[in-house]
Amino acid sequence: MSMSIVADEPLIEQLISIRRHLHANPELSHEEFATTEAIRGWLREADIRITEYPLRTGVVAEVGGLRGGPIVAVRADIDALPVQEETGLPFASTVPGKMHACGHDFHTAAALGAALLLKRRERELKGTVRFLFQPAEEKAKGALQVIASGALEGVQAIFGLHNKPDLPVGTIGIKAGPIMAAADGFVVEVKGRGSHAALPEAGVDPIVASAHIITALQSIVSRNVGALDGAVVSVTRLNSGTAWNVIAEEAVFDGTLRTFDTAVRAKVRERFEQIVTGVGAALGAKAAVRWLEGPPAVVNDAEWAEWSAGKAKSIGLTVVEPAPSPAGEDFSFYLQRVPGVFYFLGTSGPQEWHHPAFDVDERALPIGASFFASLAVDALSRLAESTVAEEGRP
Numbered sequence: 001m002s003m004s005i006v007a008d009e010p011l012i013e014q015l016i017s018i019r020r021h022l023h024a025n026p027e028l029s030h031e032e033f034a035t036t037e038a039i040r041g042w043l044r045e046a047d048i049r050i051t052e053y054p055l056r057t058g059v060v061a062e063v064g065g066l067r068g069g070p071i072v073a074v075r076a077d078i079d080a081l082p083v084q085e086e087t088g089l090p091f092a093s094t095v096p097g098k099m100h101a102c103g104h105d106f107h108t109a110a111a112l113g114a115a116l117l118l119k120r121r122e123r124e125l126k127g128t129v130r131f132l133f134q135p136a137e138e139k140a141k142g143a144l145q146v147i148a149s150g151a152l153e154g155v156q157a158i159f160g161l162h163n164k165p166d167l168p169v170g171t172i173g174i175k176a177g178p179i180m181a182a183a184d185g186f187v188v189e190v191k192g193r194g195s196h197a198a199l200p201e202a203g204v205d206p207i208v209a210s211a212h213i214i215t216a217l218q219s220i221v222s223r224n225v226g227a228l229d230g231a232v233v234s235v236t237r238l239n240s241g242t243a244w245n246v247i248a249e250e251a252v253f254d255g256t257l258r259t260f261d262t263a264v265r266a267k268v269r270e271r272f273e274q275i276v277t278g279v280g281a282a283l284g285a286k287a288a289v290r291w292l293e294g295p296p297a298v299v300n301d302a303e304w305a306e307w308s309a310g311k312a313k314s315i316g317l318t319v320v321e322p323a324p325s326p327a328g329e330d331f332s333f334y335l336q337r338v339p340g341v342f343y344f345l346g347t348s349g350p351q352e353w354h355h356p357a358f359d360v361d362e363r364a365l366p367i368g369a370s371f372f373a374s375l376a377v378d379a380l381s382r383l384a385e386s387t388v389a390e391e392g393r394p
Contacts, residue, residue: 003374004315006117006366015113015365018042020091022105026080026098029136032057035078039108039133048115051130053149058135058142060151062128063118069127070383073158073338074372075331076111077104077137086356101358103163106347106365108133110161113369118376127380130155140183140295143330147337156383157304158340159375160331161368164322165349169364172371173322173344174309176302178260180342181230183328184269185292187254188213188276192285194249206251207240209285214238214253216275224271231268232258232326258326260297295330301339307382308341308375315374317367327353345371 006012027035039059043050051060058078065071085092085099093099100106115131132151136142146152162180167173190210195203214235225231233255240251257272259265273289280287309319322344331342345368347360 003117003370003377005370006113011113011116012366015109015369016362018112019105019109019362019365022108023089023100024091024094026093026095026100026105028082028098029079029139029142030057032078032135036133036135039078039112042112043115046116046119048119053151055135055145055149058146059133060146061115061131061133063115063131064122064125064380065128066123066125069125070156070380070387071128071130071154072376072379072383073130073132073152073155073334074111074114074376075132075134075158075160075334076107077134077142078108079104079136079138079142081138081354083354083356087359089359099356101355102138102353103347103358103360104137106163106360106368107161109365110368111372113365114372114376117369117373125377125380126384129376129380137330140328140330143295143333147333152334152337155338157379158334158338159308159372159379160334160340160342161345161372162329162342163347163349163360163364164344165347165352165358165360167320167322167344167346167348169346169348169361170367171318171320171346172312173320173346174300174305174312174341175321175324176300176305178297178299178324179322179344180298180324180329180332181232181258181260181326182265182297182332183294184257184265185254185294186257186272187252187290187292188287189290190251190253190280190285190287192247192249192251195247197245197247200247203247204284205247206285207248209280209283209287210238210240210251210253212283213276213279213287216279217272220268220271220275224267225264229264230258230260230324230326231264232256233268233272258328260324262296295328296332296336298329298332298342299335300341301335304339304341308343311374311378312371315370317371
């Protein structure tokens, strides 16, 4: 049951219409109520069965399974960002301060396209394709909610995509191992002792202590992480003080850590805490870290990645091995439980993710839908054949 890039113009126009509707009506994480109802509506129109799980937002649907067999999952995220759109598109966001600036509208339309393609050939499927239209990816909470709902139960392989603006349409990035980073946040509180600014010796300046801590933190990557391992330590905000002639009691700074390896992640966090408390104490301040636990790194299964690359080539896509992205993705939680692949689909975008002028080239939509469908079909066949072979062993 081979598949190729869809050339069905009415279907392509439908997918573009779906994507543009979603783009014009963005909803933030945990608020995707209208988005959820719209997806349900499109699924019902195609007579695709919706399976009910205890989710406030998001949709789970299935195609196939008419004769039993294995289950594979396709995941698309559905939430938007708190960004004011500056694209000037005729279908730009109608909601002030909210925008699909990461392309989740594109991901959702591509997954719906795959569902529509597979519905046409449902009786030929050697198992079930479960579609996870997941909420709250931008908060890194949605995948865990889907898992807690039970929607991942029985799934033997899972596939997800992210648009990639710097890859041209027709190109796909697939690699084994880490492809996106673990994304941890931190908040550091530095407590000093206030005084008159003209009498600094009477107090403990939390701003000076923070400055030394922040400078020392920059040594973590250069002196504690190997040259072939990736890590980022970024301080993005520092707040302290209320007046020009007062040394403050406290300073607070926050930011993010990005790593690709579990051991490196643990080491960076350990060294981070040592520097915060040690440098703070050396300057007479009390400093402590509060971690904002993010998703782990997205680590593709090596065997499924190699297999997926071959499938991409077979339908005419140009396959490249992309550099891992330091951005985070909660698809990682699925891959901790089920083998699978997260890939980058070229969309020839004018700007990177989260930019106010972010957009995708819609010629990539039928490619995304077709590749999702092709992976699902062939993965079911592969798993079904593997089951038969296992059962035939003495």
